[in-house]
Amino acid sequence: MRTTRVLCTIATAAAVAVGTLTAVTPAQAAVPATIPLQITNNSGRGDAVYLYDLGTNLATGQQGWADANGTFHAWPAGGNPPTPAPDASIAGPGNGGSVTIRIPKFSGRIYFSYGQKLVFKLTTGGLVQPAVQNPSDPNRNILFNWSEYTLNDSGIWINSTQVDMFSAPYAVGVGTQTTGHLKAGGYNAVLNGLKAQAGGWAGLIQTAPNGSILRALSPGHGIETGALANTAMSDYVNRVWTRYTSSTLTVTPFADQPNTKYFGRVSGNVMNFTNSAGQVVTSFQKPDASSIFGCFNLLDAPNDLVRGPISRTLCAGYNRGTLLTTASQPDNNSADFYKDAVTNHYARLIHSQMVDGKAYAFAFDDVGNFESLVNNGNPASATMTLDPFN
Template identity: 30%
Template sequence: MRGFFNLAVASATAFFAQTIAAPMPIVVTPGDKGDLIITQENTVNHTSNALPPNMTIKEYSPLTISLVNNFGGSQLYVYVTGNDPSGAVVMLSTDGTWYYPDAAGSQVPVAITANVANPMNAQGQTTEITLPDYLSSGRIWIAEGELQFFTVLAGDGTSQLVEPSAANPSDPSAAVNWGFVEFTNTEAGGIYANISFVDFVGLVTGMTLTLASGETQEVKGLSSGAIATICQELKDQAAADGQPWDQLCVTDASGNPLRILAPNLYQSINPTAQANYYDDYIEQVWQKYTNEDLTINTQADAGSVACRVNGDELTCAGDNRGYPRPTVADIWGCNSGPFGIQDGDNAVHQAVVPRLCAAFFRTTLLLDGGNVQPSLSSDSYYTADPTNHYSRIVHKYELDGKGYTFSYDDVNPDGENQAGVVAGLQPQVLQLTVGGFSS
């Protein structure tokens, strides 16, 4: 998953990196390549995919992507992006081969005009495409209409792919209704695919994985029509608590909802939004755990570790460093401040970070039983204020309760899992149901 919050220019062309500015509420006004905002979160770069020692690539076992059209809108198109086994950036051409974006040394984004928009069959029909090789850091994009991708020279001299940005209301693809499924499929590890709402909610899609063993796994995703319903509930929540939840909904010029931004992504547009939202809660947490232990079950070899607040930091037994008070941005992004993982952090620290951030994100630290994390079941999440009402409402409309709404949604007590993941060895078919599962 690639969260947007940590904005960092991934292009050698700093000219195109700029602060996002948008009206409130957000109404898209698509621009051209001069309106692109290029960051590490909306680019795919060449990687070094070295094979493990003594391993060679065997014959590729084809993976079929089967797309069921349950969508009642206009023509749908499919795009596949990622890194091939050599680490090169690729897109899937309509002829079933990899297309390799080439910026030809240009420091100005170059529009990709190759045939990479794979058309889906009409509503009620299924479309099948077969990937020509293994793929890592992959995305399967589904769009109502055609998306615009670009390529530009990267800092290492290779060509990088610039993808549509959900956060930029002036992105050339801003007015297109789209979403994606993230996946990696390698010979060594098999497939790992997920439905992610970490950054935004877009075109509704569910998925079913079939392995060579015959095993099937399913994540149903959101219900059909969920975008409008979630936007209305966010509007109701804004009216109830005075917070700008309604502004997470991105609309077209006619006011029709296109997508819903997660709060961490919205902060890239409005950095001061809800800046003090968790202040009182954090203070109560600090007071509580100054006088009693917060126990983190690492669900690993370290077992359970005791943590206490000492001054401005929470410290945990066996941890290599402490945790200062988080900000709202730290809590929603789970990758900065006390929740940033550094080189050299030990196993205890790496286990505490996701469990501690999940507890703040779901506001379970002050609940009865919240002194042990994770221990409370999912019906306790988001029940105390302040909380992340985006995640609460999105989970409410997931048909099976599964789908990442933040990066550590896979932190749960043993036996539970809210993450929308399918995974396994020797995948045969990854079926995507576009427009929502039939009731």
Template identity: 30%
Template sequence: MRTLAILTALIGAVSAAPSLIPRVSSPFSIAKPGGIDDIIITANNTLNGTYHSPTTTVSKKAAIQARTAQPGHLPIQIVNNFSGGQVNAYISGLDTDNRVVFVRGDGSLVYPSSGGSSVPVPISSAINIPLPAKGNSITVTLPIVLSSARIYFSEGNLQFFMVKIPNGDGLVQPSPTNLQDPSAGINWGFVELTYTTGLALYANISYVDFVGMILSMSLSVTDGSGTQITRGLGASAVSQVCQGLVQQGSQDGYPWSSMCVANSAGTPIRALSPGDYSAINSAAFQNYWSAYVDQVWSHYTSTPLTINTQTSAGNVNCQVSGSTLNCQGDNRGYAKPTAGDIWGCNSGPFAIQAGDNSIHSAVVPRLCAAFVRSTLLIAGGNVQPGVSQSQYYTVNPTNHYSRLVHQFEVDGRGYAFPYDDVNPDGSENASGTLASGAPNVLTVYVGAPPS
């Protein structure tokens, strides 16, 4: 914490005597919340549903219960472990008719409408669920099943909007990468969930995009299989990750610290992954991986790379020929990846296309994971996945965001990049997912994991 403490002291000194001490610029990206005109609508911050009504409608709990054809009855307990200000929860998703819906604390449903507007319209209905004081909990029961759902948590009020889209109405959600988003200065985060018509539950905590409001989950079940739990990150993880990014930037000169977004007071409220940060500054890490990629290609021109597909195909040998890495039995080869390809694992050579065979679909996640963790040129790196987790992120360049996220996870649960489940056979899985066909109660802990 020393780096942040010094920074805080300097900022305080500048505020006290601006004429005597040179102004110190923040190492973080500063959120400057704007209005509707500052909203940037992308596929990443919209939830698209069918158009259902020219006006917002509300279904009371009794009316929902009378619709016997609509399944669903899932208790969600929310435990407030947050040490800051008032926390609000927001439960959103798509119902079985593909309509955007919010679940209120009393179990009633709000179906917001854009009114046909192609410009985002604020949702004016009360959709927030105020949490009780720290140390207390509240239980909200989902009266219906939901898909593509999220439970948002924020210190203060998040702003949601509706907009008319070609095939219906879309929910415009807060964006972590738009520094002028109306909710940019708020500390927030979410868990993802799907509650199926078969009453199965899938809930997930992920840090693939960013680290924000600290969230943990547990799931009790009715089939005797035992309680599942994902503790995720500790209460101070945002400041710890940002401190680590500041230190990394001072070592290698890259703007790692700018991946941290601070509010107007200079307090970091979230840390973006490198892929998400590229939406703010696409050039920052453009050449970060170039020399490493060249070294990998040179090395595996004369040395075979073995990919353990961890499928019935077993091990496949790969080798560079010309500018392409080719693998036995694979329907196509791999060009050199760019930084963006490595951060996201879903573009360039890592984009899986229709028609790709099973070997290609198995090689992509294992090859990209090896790049993200920088294990291709270390001892034993000629077999992927092969080296132990203690050897991930041990050489430069590497994904220091992922390194830090895993460093501060309490139980190692929660993906830090899309293929974080790639590990040698028998190794621990980093997934933050809880799943059951017989869910009893989903509990979400806000602000700090359970002890």
């Protein structure tokens, strides 16, 4: 089973964002070892809330968790089969209330769950994250969600994410910036939109034994469960392949490097990209829906300066349906997004219901800065708001 890629996404986003921040000068105060994170519960639910701060200690490289005071605890050794992890839960706020915890210099996740504590286990390779596309996952019937963050010497990056699933609504903030709030009625609008969308999209929705809705899986995970066919994007891909057999797709992956361009042409089952000197720099096989929705496998994006940036651009173009709109990519005009009948309807619906239009509905939704991310180079605090479901 494919592992989730969300933590990789925030790390990539942070790396990109760092380049856009004003450099920290000696006159500026250093980022403290921990900062306060205020969690406010506006959900309207009476369930107990449990919080978890899990991630990688950036000073030591160790995986572990932080308690409410921001003190780091390394995970003990795991086993095979996986062994129970220590209880890292922190009591969250009741409805209408707030709690403040301190978060350390981590690259990790802030989980929150309603009504039940989450189940975490440890293998010899580290923490087993929840993977509710697996019907045997112990967290399958728990209502939960998470935010991702990186806090380091250059500041904080914190986002709301739907890369793996759309579930309990929340928003994040730092300074005067906030992101992740749904429009009034947006939670139900996303779910009802999936129910109405032909082609298996309703099968992304998971319910609890009592029939209540827990979440909608991302389409990549929907392919894993059999809800969506791996041919879900084939018609669009075939049209892209036909077009660029006889014309050229130009990719300019770096906004600050307009002269760095790559040129794609299809030959048989392969799209080859050349540089300005006419040299082939990378090639992509015809992608399936899983590769497109997950931005991996046939659209793998290594952390380099050529294939990775081209792949990110292609992935955004396939998910947003812009590769046939213009032969110059990325297309950062949101008016062009999700217009084709064959598209990532999950991403389309989520973006349409966000107050600011921004979301992390697929791994490289940050192409063109359409991701739900806020950052600050000298943060004094951050916030997370658990929002109403209606």
